[in-house]
Amino acid sequence: xxxxxxxxxxxxxxxxxxxxxxxxxxxxxxxxxxxxxxxxxxxxxxxxxxxxxxxxxxxxxxxxxxxxxxxxxxxxxxxxxxxxxxxxxxxxxxxxxxxxxxxxxxxxxxxxxxxxxxxxxxxxxxxxxxxxxxxxxxxxxxxxxxx
Numbered sequence: 194x195x196x197x198x199x200x201x202x203x204x205x206x207x208x209x210x211x212x213x214x215x216x217x218x219x220x221x222x223x224x225x226x227x228x229x230x231x232x233x234x235x236x237x238x239x240x241x242x243x244x245x246x247x248x249x250x251x252x253x254x255x256x257x258x259x260x261x262x263x264x265x266x267x268x269x270x271x272x273x274x275x276x277x278x279x280x281x282x283x284x285x286x287x288x289x290x291x292x293x294x295x296x297x298x299x300x301x302x303x304x305x306x307x308x309x310x311x312x313x314x315x316x317x318x319x320x321x322x323x324x325x326x327x328x329x330x331x332x333x334x335x336x337x338x339x340x
Contacts, residue, residue, distance in 0.1 A: 217253035221245050247310045254309040259298035262289070 224245040228237050237245070263285045269275040279285045289297040 213253045213257045216256050217249045220249035220252045224248060250309045250312075251306050254305055255299075255302065258302050258305065262298055262300065 225237060225242075228241055228245070229235075263282055266275065266277075266285045266289075267279055267282070270277065270279045277288070279288070286298075289300075293300060
């Protein structure tokens with residue numbers, strides 16, 4: 194393991210931190226492959242891609258949420274909106290756990306999921322759709338017109 198930085202004296206091990214984008218993309222691909230296998234289609238439609246984007250974005254956000262909560266609390270530590278001070282990552286984790294148990298690491302997840310599940314489909318679906326096969330039509334045209 195390699196320490197690349199520290200926050201409040203606590204080391205951050207880059208290889209141990211899950212990446213939202215890796216979770217999001219792998220979940221999206223798994224959903225897409227499962228759909229293609231179960232339906233026998235060559236390519237999923239736009240509605241299926243939007244659903245996969247919503248689900249995969251929600252899974253990714255849920256997986257990394259405890260780390261985002263710790264990061265946000267450290268950044269806001271001592272500010273007027275968040276007067277509690279933290280000495281580091283372990284201090285944030287200890288205080289969150291003492292206050293609410295494991296549920297404390299997911300405080301505020303519902304609004305985050307509402308945002309992610311409504312925006313992620315439009316971010317990921319166009320990226321994962323294959324370019325159109327017929328010449329003369331741009332991908333953007335096909336996406337906007339549902340072709």
